[in-house]
Amino acid sequence: MIAPPLASVLETFGDAVRFIFQERESRAGTVNVGGLEEVGQLAANHFAVSFVAVVIAIAVSVPIGLWLGHLGRGELLAVGVANVGRAVPALAIIAFFVAFLGTGFTNVAAALTLLAIPPILTNTYVAMRQVDPELVDAARGQGFSEQQIVRRVELPLALPTIFGGIRISAVTVLATAIIAPLAGLDTLGTPIISFNVYGEEGQIGAAIVVAVLTLATDAGFAAVQRLVTPKGLKVADRGSGRSRSWPIPIRRVQTP
Amino acid sequence: MTLAPVIAQAGGFVRDRTGDTGCPGNNGICLGWIVDNLDRYRTPFFEHVFLTVVPVAIGFAIALSMGLLAHRKRWLITPLTGFTSALYTVPSISAFLLLLPVTGRGNDTAIVALTAYTLVIIFRNVITGLAGVPRDSVDAGRGMGLTSRQLLFRVELPLALPEILAGLRIAAATTVGLAAFAYLAGAGGLGRNIDQGIEFRGNVLAAGLLLTLLAVALDFLVLSFQRAVTPWRRATA
Numbered sequence: 001m002i003a004p005p006l007a008s009v010l011e012t013f014g015d016a017v018r019f020i021f022q023e024r025e026s027r028a029g030t031v032n033v034g035g036l037e038e039v040g041q042l043a044a045n046h047f048a049v050s051f052v053a054v055v056i057a058i059a060v061s062v063p064i065g066l067w068l069g070h071l072g073r074g075e076l077l078a079v080g081v082a083n084v085g086r087a088v089p090a091l092a093i094i095a096f097f098v099a100f101l102g103t104g105f106t107n108v109a110a111a112l113t114l115l116a117i118p119p120i121l122t123n124t125y126v127a128m129r130q131v132d133p134e135l136v137d138a139a140r141g142q143g144f145s146e147q148q149i150v151r152r153v154e155l156p157l158a159l160p161t162i163f164g165g166i167r168i169s170a171v172t173v174l175a176t177a178i179i180a181p182l183a184g185l186d187t188l189g190t191p192i193i194s195f196n197v198y199g200e201e202g203q204i205g206a207a208i209v210v211a212v213l214t215l216a217t218d219a220g221f222a223a224v225q226r227l228v229t230p231k232g233l234k235v236a237d238r239g240s241g242r243s244r245s246w247p248i249p250i251r252r253v254q255t256p
Numbered sequence: 257m258t259l260a261p262v263i264a265q266a267g268g269f270v271r272d273r274t275g276d277t278g279c280p281g282n283n284g285i286c287l288g289w290i291v292d293n294l295d296r297y298r299t300p301f302f303e304h305v306f307l308t309v310v311p312v313a314i315g316f317a318i319a320l321s322m323g324l325l326a327h328r329k330r331w332l333i334t335p336l337t338g339f340t341s342a343l344y345t346v347p348s349i350s351a352f353l354l355l356l357p358v359t360g361r362g363n364d365t366a367i368v369a370l371t372a373y374t375l376v377i378i379f380r381n382v383i384t385g386l387a388g389v390p391r392d393s394v395d396a397g398r399g400m401g402l403t404s405r406q407l408l409f410r411v412e413l414p415l416a417l418p419e420i421l422a423g424l425r426i427a428a429a430t431t432v433g434l435a436a437f438a439y440l441a442g443a444g445g446l447g448r449n450i451d452q453g454i455e456f457r458g459n460v461l462a463a464g465l466l467l468t469l470l471a472v473a474l475d476f477l478v479l480s481f482q483r484a485v486t487p488w489r490r491a492t493a
Contacts, residue, residue: 204356
C-alpha cells in the first residue's frame with residue numbers, strides 16, 4: 001500500500017467535517033445535502049431507534065438475568081444466548097428482518113433489540129452469580145425475604161457489571177444503527193450507504209459523527225458504572241482495571 | 257428522502273429475479289435457487305475467510321506480544337487496556353471509512369480496522385490468563401531453577417492457554433460479524449451479497465447461514481486445537 005500525502009488526507013477530513021456543518025450540492029447536483037440541520041435530524045433518528053432498542057432490551061433481559069442469577073439456574077441459557085449472539089452477525093440479523101418482516105422503524109428497533117439482549121442478559125446473570133454466597137446467606141440469616149435479598153444485597157453488588165453489559169449493548173446498537181438505511185430508516189448511516197448522493201465527504205463526515213456519538217455514550221456509561229459501584233467493591237477492585245469483557249467480566253467480587 | 261439510491265444499488269440483484277415467475281420472483285426461501293446459485297457465494301465466502309483469518313492472526317500476534325510485555329511491566333496494563341478498548345468502541349463501519357483516505361478502498365483498510373478490533377479481546381484474555389496461573393505453580397517452577405523465560409514458556413503460558421484461546425475464539429467470531437461490513441470499505445466478503453439482495457429471502461438466508469457457519473467453524477477449530485494442546489485438562493473436564 002502506498003500512503004497518500006498527508007496534505008490530501010487532511011484535506012479529505014477537512015471536507016468531511018465541513019459536510020457536517022455546511023450544506024452542499026449532492027454529487028448529482030440535484031439536491032443539497034449535509035449541513036447541521038440534516039445531520040442533526042439523522043443523528044436524532046439514529047439516537048431514537050438505538051434508545052428504544054436498548055430500553056426494551058433492558059426491560060426484557062435484566063429481570064430474566066436477575067431471576068435466573070438469583071436462582072442459580074439457566075446458566076446454559078445465559079451463556080448460550082451470548083454465544084449465539086456472537087455467532088450471528090449483526091448484518092445478518094438486520095437483513096433477516098428486512099427480508100422476512102419488512103422495513104421501517106419498528107422492525108429496525110426490533111432487530112437492534114435482539115442484538116442488545118445478549119450482553120445485558122449475560123452480564124446480569126454473571127453479575128448475580130458473582131455475588132459472594134456468604135453475603136446472601138448472611139442476609140437470609142438476618143431474616144431477609146428472597147425479594148429483599150435480590151433488591152438490597154445482590155442487585156447493588158451486581159449493578160456495575162449490569163451497567164457494563166448495557167454499555168456494551170449501547171455501543172453495539174449505535175454502531176449497527178448505521179445500516180438501518182438498508183431497512184428503510186434514515187440514520188447517520190444514510191450518508192455512508194448512499195455514497196452516490198452524499199459522496200466521500202458525506203460518508204466520512206457521518207462516520208466521524210457516529211464515532212463521536214459512540215465514544216461519548218461509552219464514556220457516559222463508564223461514568224455511570226463508576227457511580228453505581230458500591231464503595232466496598234471499589235476498594236476490592238483496585239488494580240484489576242475496568243472490566244468490559246463479554247460474556248464473562250473479569251471482575252472478581254470480593255468482600256472486605 | 258434518500259432511500260432511492262439504496263434501492264437503486266440493490267437493483268441489479270433484484271432485477272435478476274423480477275422476470276422470474278418461480279420461487280425467487282415470489283420472494284420465497286428457494287432452497288433450489290440457493291443450490292443452483294451457490295457460485296454467487298463461493299468467492300465472497302473465501303474472501304470472508306481471508307478477511308477474518310488474516311486480521312485475527314495479526315491481531316493475535318500483536319495482542320500476545322502486548323500481553324507478555326504488560327505481564328512483565330504491570331503498569332502498562334491500564335494504558336494498554338484503555339487504548340485497545342477505545343479502538344474497540346469506535347464503530348467498525350466508522351473505522352473503515354475513517355481509514356479510507358489513508359489506506360484507500362479495498363482489503364488494506366478492512367484488515368487494518370479488523371485487526372484493531374481483535375486487540376482488546378485477545379489482550380484482555382492474555383492478561384487474565386497469565387494472572388490466573390496459580391502462585392504455587394510459579395513458585396514450584398522457580399524452585400526447580402527455571403529462568404524467567406523458561407518459567408514463561410513452560411509454566412505460565414501453558415497454564416494460561418485455555419484463557420488465551422478463549423479470547424481467540426471470541427475474536428474470531430466477532431471478526432466474522434464485523435467483516436460483513438467490510439464491503440463498505442470496498443473489500444469483498446459476504447456482506448456485499450447481503451447488501452445486494454437484502455429483500456430476497458433466499459439470498460439473506462444463504463449468506464446469513466454461511467456467515468454463521470463460518471463463525472461456528474472457526475470457533476470449533478480453535479476449540480479442537482485447545483483440546484489437543486492441553487491434554488491435562490481433559491481428565492478434569
